[in-house]
Amino acid sequence: MHNVWLIARREYIERIRTRGFLITTVMIPAIMAGFIFGSTFLSSSAKPDTRIAIVSSDTQLALDLQAELQPLMRGTQPRVVRHPRLIVDAMDIGPDTRSVVDQELESGDLDGYLWIAPAGTPGARPTFTFTPRSSDQDAIRSVLAGALSTVLLREQLAHRGIVAADADTMLQPVEIVAARLPRHQDHESAEVSVTVLFFLMYMVIMLYGMNVARSIIEEKTSRIFEVMLATIRPPEMMAGKIIGVGSVGLTQVAIWLAAGLLLARSSMVTHLAGHSLQITLTAPQVAYFFVYFILGYVFYSSIAAALGAMTNSEQELQQLNMFLVLPLAFCFVMLKDVLEAPDGTLSRILALIPPFTPLLMYLRVCLGHPSPVEVIASIVLTSASIYAIIWVTSRIYRIGVLMYGKRPNIIEILRWLRYS
């Protein structure tokens, strides 16, 4: 046990110390944070207030229009909460009004003006011309058009003797409240954060599984095995290596999770991002993450250890790493189906097949309602297959690490299994 501890510690310390570890550990949350801050910053501050002028000889019309636009000006309308505030000025038509507004438009004091020219014949509608500063003001034009037709309609109604209060009632816009089941809302945000964790688990298992295989190959090529095996047993070496490398992965995941949760909790982000960003993670979700992560990591890194022991170079490993990549990629492909129906038959079956259990059962535990029996069965089945894999791997490992030269074929490997 002491030897396993020594090897694991060496592996851990040497890996934590590398620049690569520091870079990925610090940079990934930094990039994540930068992305979140950056996008919220851009969307909130890039667009300043929009100021438009309504130029009309009919002062009443201009004031009515301004009043109609009032809610937008206060920025209380939920629809435009993320849009710039609208500032509306009403102006009478004077002799040099045109040149004044044109100048203001030029200098950027105005973002556009609405010129209301009185109608030639009485009773007809005046003409409306909107001159925007830039061509991307279609949204404002349609807002103006909407407001104008309301104002004109109200005017018509008043002409026909309808009281203002009645007209207001008639013109009350219909609002459809987008209601949601509260549970569904939770579920959706849980789905997002669990999917993020799924990716994290997938990535780290793949990355660190390959790291185990790679470091075994490295030790084979540097021939350090001969020295090591003169004092310790191959299984001890393998255990130490898997534990050491895995601890590095756990450390990294823990740092990321902590950073992610802190980031999500920090008032600045919630303030800036508003309702668009919501990370909800419950304690059991985190606990199950570590349980299934460890199961998955040990499962795949044991396979990786066998692959590493069988090969002599990274190139040879590339040819064999489909044993590692394919089952993981399959989980990835099934992600959508399991998300859609976490308690469906397909999900229930797949989640109990050991190579898929860590990733898929984790999704089910977080998003579906697996029975305790299923959860326990998944853990027991995976543990049992890990035991079997380690039994096979340690035999391959014991002989493979001392074999240099050509890659063994399947018959030779079977012979290794019998050999003790």
Place this chain on the structure above:
Amino acid sequence: MPIVQLHHVRKAYDSKVAVEDLSFTIEPGTMFGLLGPNGSGKTSSIRMMIGITVPDSGSVSLFDQPFDRGMLARVGYLPEERGLYKKMNVLDQLVFLGQLHGLSGSEARRRSHQWCERLDIAEAIPKKTEDLSKGMQQKIQFIASLLHDPELIIMDEPFTGLDPVNAVLLMDTLVDLRRQGKAVLFSTHRMDQVEKLCDNIALIHRGNLVLSGSMREIKASYPRNRVHIAFAGDDWFLRHPAVEEYKLYPGYADIKLRPSPTLEDDSQALLASAIGRARVDRFEVTEPTLEEIFIEKVQETSPSKNGRELSMAQLDQPSRSDLDA
């Protein structure tokens, strides 16, 4: 108390027999040479001695007891294939390997400093292993195998790749350790290198023991029939009737004298004949070298092979066909 006892050990891999019926004993305070060409089963024997592999039959005893992994803390092993963690700092590396052999961290650190100073590489301590020269790495590995003060020191081809100064430094260190009562096992195909060092030897060829025993006795059992002569001038003396065969090099010749009860007289007669026509700078009569004895022995045990086949060149240049044949 013998440090190592191999008793009729046999090891076969698939179809090849690596070691066949090998027995020998190593006593404390002695240097033991395990000699033979590449592929003759030296490394296989060593691996069985330290439990990396298990013999198919026969037994291995260390320190007068049947092999047990617990004994490995008392064994120092320098493998033929050198291996160190390249990215690791030298001191960390030595401390780690020391700890694997049961030393405490602080003790391993103290001894690492001591040894590095003793072997003149104190300046390497803070460096990364991959930044060191090959010779320096080899010295680090040498230290790593001695850090835990082992009673049995196994050196598999310890001097390959070392310059003469460092080879002598390592050799002196090992002689020193022998004086302290440690048992040192040398495994090498460079027989000339260990000829002067070893108290006892075992010569193996294709997994079979060809010759073993005390170096002095083996040498004494052979007649002094080798003549080394450095000369200038006529080489006519090579046709002297006492000469059985010779090799002529620029400026000198190695001669083997014909077996005869009067060998000493024959050599003097040869010297007289040489002086007659050439200037003799050096004239030396010796026993055959270990290499020559080895070749002779191999020819005796496998008479079907003709002598040419096992030339010195083949001793130095390993071939797998040695095993396959």
